[in-house]
Amino acid sequence: MARIDIDHVVKHYVDDRIVQTNTGRPALDDVSLQVADGETISIVGSSGCGKSTLLKVVAGIEDPDQGRVRYDGVDVTGVRPQERGVGMVFQDYALYPSMKGKGNLAYYFDVHDSSKEEAEQRVRETAERMGVGFDLLLGQVPTTLSGGEQQRVAIARCIVRDPPLFLMDEPICNLDAKLREQTRVEIRKLLRKFKITTLYVTHDQQEAIFMGDRIVVMRDGRIEQVGTFDDLYYTPASRFVATFIGSPPISVLPAAVTDGRLQLAGASWDLPSPVRAAVPDGPVDLAIRPEGWRLDEADGLAVSVRHIERLPTERAAFAYGTVAGRNVTVILPVDHPERDQLTATPDLDRAYFFEPDGERPLHTPGVLELF
């Protein structure tokens, strides 16, 4: 177990043809992150945002151009990956295909000249702690295991050597949806049980929310925001985070404020006082989540509906439509009648305000008071 300290890391990818010139932006642009002992951090972002590069820098597969990486305060920058002892789990499992599950677990001890008894003992202990039915997996060669089972063996193979740090790069994205749902619960429980410091990279925001004690949102080599789900969802640090977190995504509408009233598509409403204090008069971008609308009120906006998606499994329906030429999504009761027109009022207590066409939030609603 270890505390991880990523300190102002910069990483460039050199353009191969014109040596020594960096045309593009750096893959990692001044990234700093502290991971507490035993904490699981998920790193999420779209492809090319630098999340995998960050993982490689922490693992030592890539050296940073600038900045340091410390494990428990010890500077490991430049230390080879095999000397750092981190456990890595990738999407393609990377089990030794010719060995049974048990051989895969014991392999580390074979190459590190441990005694047979010690290896046996560690494998047995880990198998017990991995939970029900795990010893059954140990007797099989990887090709006969399902994707989820292979990934459990891969994780056990890391756990058995007691790594200071776990690094997982999209470990379950090759599994089908149902299996993914089960396996992520499995992994989360193991991480909680073994209290191993973990960095978990994924492109799936729901998976990131589930796996991480805290979530890092990355974009173009920079960390946009670090925080819990509530932080990201209710107090996003930028428009990017607001649109990235939440599914279906938040809708953004250009509006204007005059004398404390919000003007939008011919309608207007009084701003609540905390919003009025933060949002100056003039143009503003209003962002509303699907659940941030009130239906069928007199002062509502006309939403022309393109289609309604009914999800009995979520006990909700989503109306996809347009207001003043902009796409909006409105959550409806699952049994809401089919219509091509809705009247919806933005709930300004739950709305987000951004500077027009900019990234900076002017006001965010903060966590809802439920009780």
Place this chain on the structure above:
Amino acid sequence: MTLQQEATETAGGAEPPAGTESQVREPAPSRRRRLERALFVLPAFSFQLTWGWYPLLMAFVISFTNARVRGPIEFTGLESYERMWSDPLVAEAFRVTAIYAVLSIGLTFFIPIFVAILLMEMPKRHIRWMMLLWFIPLSGIASTLLFRYMFNAQYGLFQWIATEVLGLEPQPFLNSSDQVLFWLVFPGILFFGPGLIYMATLQGIPASYYEAAEIEGAGFWRKMWTISLPRLRPVISMLLIFAVIGSTQVFEYPMIMTGGGPGGASRTVVMYLYELLQNLRYADATALGVFLFIGTMLLVIIQRRFFREDPDA
């Protein structure tokens, strides 16, 4: 995720302006890793230097001398080049080599492309058998010797096929100055040339391309023109260079089968060069070598210029 994936991700993610997408990015290595890489390259590099570049350079130097086995060696400027330029045998050797190259590239390089595409239409199982047959390792020299006997105008297998099976007049085969170059190329057709590489490449094309084309109404020819050939292009382009170099430098087949005959009809440039060496005309031989080198380089440059390698850019 592999390094490569991340690299392409970084390159392709943010929709860079046209022209920069294809540039492959590599991680900037630290000084220690640069040193490690250099160490790995060193053995191959020093071999290449000793056995590749040094002799080339020496040959170039020798071509400007009057080098011989005994006696003082003096620089004689372009004398040997002038001699070679006006030697009618050189012109003849270049003519023979050019015809050989055209025949060989046409018959053993381009034909297999279409044969390979046709073969891919066969059931998977059969393809595997065919590939296995072509994979049987044969010594080039041994099989060439064998072919020499089969081409024998009196008792050879091909004469039997020509007269008994096809009912033709007895053929002269290697004894005819008109036919000899074709029969030299002929074994190459049977060996399928680079066909195996074409087949391996074709097998790497995602099946969904052909399926999508089929669903979109494409027949065999359209699929060949719009999918198989474009996907083969990088391989064809690369192998063509080897084929050009290989056929302009051909030596062992005419050497074993005909010794350059009849009457010099199969004496290629390299064969003539070999004869010059046997007559101890080192300077002339190296000068001829330089001619050949320049000629081949020109062909390669033309090929590179007109045959775009990356079909996806």
Place this chain on the structure above:
Amino acid sequence: MTTEAIAEPRYSSETAIKVRGVQKRFGDKHAVEDVSFDIADGELLVLVGPSGCGKTTTLRMLAGLEPVSDGQIQFGDRVVNEIRPRDRRIAMVFQDYAIFPHLTVFENIAYGLRSRREARKVVKDKVTEAAQTFRIDHLLTRKPRQLSGGERQRVALSRAMVRDAALYLYDEPLSNLDAQLRHQAREDILTLHKNKHRPTVYVTHDQSEAMALGDRIAVMADGRIQQIGTGSDLYERPVSEFVAFFIGTPSINLFDMEIQADGDGAVMVGSGLRLRVHPSMTAAARAHVGQRVRMGVRPEDLHVPRMAPFEVTEENTLHGIVTLIEPTASGCTVYLSTAEGQDFVATFTVRLPNSYLDQEIPLGIDLSKVHLFDADTGASLLKGDIDAVSR
């Protein structure tokens, strides 16, 4: 060149699709066993199931990419079993999009039209219009490598858009897209579908995608269709434990119980629970007194007692130790474990504070919404109810 465009086949006026007892064997392995269904004109049918269930094979048989081992596929009144894919008049969107990397976006979209030697003008107009619909008209001269994943997917959709096909097929078209792009992509697919209003088959392993897109959904497993119906049919009236488990996320919780008579009513005993059977199911339950059953409880039907829409008593309470809490936009998902060590899941519309981790909490089960399955066969014991609905 003034050659006539090659005409595509016409099927009888109702272009509905009929699949009758279709089978597919690979060697002696059955990939698809006896699948039958109809698709009405303009209907979007989703085939959903875990990997290896035969859904993709079924789709490929509809496309003609796999020969049918047994049974019949009809387009209109014409049996198409022996007809080649290119003569079937179908359009398909592949999982990897199958757009040709060496052709420009324009040529990719135009591919099918060119195969049929459409006039130059027609090709240009149709391609431009489709590209505009899917917002890629500014990319027509690019090569696919220069496109993002979402744009490539829209090229594939445009290629289907320019066609006038009798059947549209989708093979997991969203599985290579980032989550944020999927909502938009789903809308694009529906745009295409509504524009064409033709029979459509969509294959996915993701039940939430199936729920969002399908007019009807066929759940497949082991080469058979387990149940076919609308999303709410499958969710509310699953015919088997498999369907109940497959539809809905998080999955339905299953408990081993035994049914016992209790006066006029019935109770379920087991897994450390003793629950009264809801009056609406008493008749069905009393037919299985003394039998082992599996009780399915959806995570949404477990309620915090104070907020339950029904009275929570000893006879409908489940106790669990909280092991994980996952925040969601609408509340949270709570993973719990009973004293017997059985794991189960509940979803709440409020946020459970982290202080409840490792604590035991009581939850009220909405017994009017539980499902009962035969412990051996997995068949629903409330089947009378279902038959009434699906006929």
